[in-house]
Amino acid sequence: MKRVLITGAAGFLGSHLCDRFIAEGMHVIGMDNLLTGSLSNIEHLFPLEHFEFYHHDVSKFVHVPGHIDYILHFASPASPIDYLKMPIQTLKVSSLGTHNLLGFAKVKNARILVASTSEVYGDPLIHPQKEDYWGNVNPIGPRGVYDEAKRFQEAITMAYHNFHGLETRIVRIFNTYGPRMRVEDGRALPAFFSQAIRDEEITVFGDGSQTRSFCFVDDLVEGIYRLLMSDYHLPVNIGNPEEISILDFAQEVINMVGKGRLAFRPLPMDDPKQRRPDITLAQELLGWNPRVGRKEGVAKTYEYFKKVVV
């Protein structure tokens, strides 16, 4: 039986990955320090014979007994508000944490996939973003702790591949949404849904003309699974290229919930003005395409938020 270690297992993406690898018939070892993750995302897995959980911070030495075939490194705060609250942990998990896991992968002779991000492109001057774009990142701005840690993560992952011959995969994840996002996460979609459901002001930062491209979590997980099983070690964008302004997105949420008033707030520093993945590489390499349109995905996510927003 294949055995897979998933870090950040109690988080939004990590928990969906645990579900997927269990469904593939693998033994899943989840690891999380529960800084931003929540056990409620994986409690349905605890009764399973082929799921184990380690409450551990991957920034510290990592050890798990027995063989490991695959490692997926998904531990990290992932919301701009969290970077401000936890800047040192954000830096450590993708630098020291990645180093620990690469060393662990080497010892176990395992294949490792690391979660990188569209943030490596910073506030991009090229649109849409292709993998060969080097980015426009402010290293000392509020997002620098995340962006630079993820850029370091890519560099050290490539070094382990080139120097040690380790089997590595790098996915650059664009904005993703779906059930199990944290209600108080501060990102656009959880903020807008919780505000609309509570009949509070919908906080649009700036004039809302900045764009994002939102991918439903099931599509993302499919892309990641295919990349892990491929033999390609360079970074691959996974995301949905359907682009929308934040103002239009807020309006879509208001229309769906049937209430909510727009309120404009100052634009946070270094907030990227536009973001859309070029997914030609993923299409050609993995035969992958996002399947869930925003309307369907946002409706499914609304069902989740209706249950958890109080």
Ligand code: UDP
């Ligand atoms: N945003 C907003 N109101 C909020 C939260 C976010 O207008 O309450 C904007 C934010 O300024 C950014 C976009 O929505 O332009 C997406 O922000 P998010 O925090 O979801 O992730 P990012 O893509 O910036 O990492």
